[in-house]
Amino acid sequence: MQREGVVPTGYTVVSVVNACTQLLDLRRGKQIHGRIIVRDFGGNPFISNALTDMYAKCGEIAVASNEVHKFVANDRIHVDSIAIYKELDDLIKKVQEVGYKPSTNLVLHDVGEQEKLESISYHSEKLALAFMLMKRPHESMPVRILKNLRVCGDCHAFMKFSSKVTGRTIVLRDSNRFHHFVGGKCSCNDHW
Structure with a gap:
């Protein structure tokens, strides 16, 4: 060729x-x-x-x-886990600046507010997003994430804000449907 x-x-x-x-x-x-x-x-x-x-x-x-890496909530076994968590923490700060508020009310464990915040901050789909943004920061290709369970309300909101902040299309497949996050909106119109 x-x-x-x-x-x-x-x-x-x-x-x-x-x-x-x-x-x-x-x-x-x-x-x-x-x-x-x-x-x-x-x-x-x-x-x-x-x-x-x-x-x-x-x-x-x-x-x-x-x-291919399979992330689970609070995954710390990936060789780049320190960098992934830093990338995610930076992304959390950016999305909070444009209005994202963690939905700690969705955490059903009987723990303090700080523990709830830590629990909800490191869900597998958030870790996967941080990993892809870290590995391919300047690409125009959509970020693709597969999840075997239904996405929680907090992660859904987080992905919407992340698509707005990063300018990247995020395609998240959960157990029910494909969610296409573009410019702060989801293809499901929040009826998931």
């Missing part, structure tokens, strides 16, 4: 990575991965999935699992 002057697109990159996967050609796949990084295709979820699949099928499970 390069010799012919063809500029790769997301579709062609996925096809080439899939070819490396089928051939179990890890060496060439790593070369392609390097070019993906240089050409800034990193935010494309289809390319990320193809790379994860390639590394896994070629026996590089550690590299494959590094492409």
Whole structure:
């Protein structure tokens, strides 16, 4: 493709990575991965999935699992957890400046107000958002977050304010629907 002057697109990159996967050609796949990084295709979820699949099928499970991280509430096992928590704390301050107020009334534990605030501040979807903003701060691609449970009211409000503050589209899939947060609004019109 390069010799012919063809500029790769997301579709062609996925096809080439899939070819490396089928051939179990890890060496060439790593070369392609390097070019993906240089050409800034990193935010494309289809390319990320193809790379994860390639590394896994070629026996590089550690590299494959590094492409995807599953966050749980108060997750502190990620290698970048200190930076992720700092990023989230900074984001919390920014969204509070434009009107976000944590909904500690949603915490049902019989604990003090500070414990409620800490409990609600570090939900898995907030950690995932902070991680993506930290790893890909200048991308125009939407941030995609999957959640196996229904999103709580506080996190829903937080995502709305975060989309406004960061200028990023946030797509959150919970157990009921896709939520598309753009410019401080959600596609569900708060009927979730």
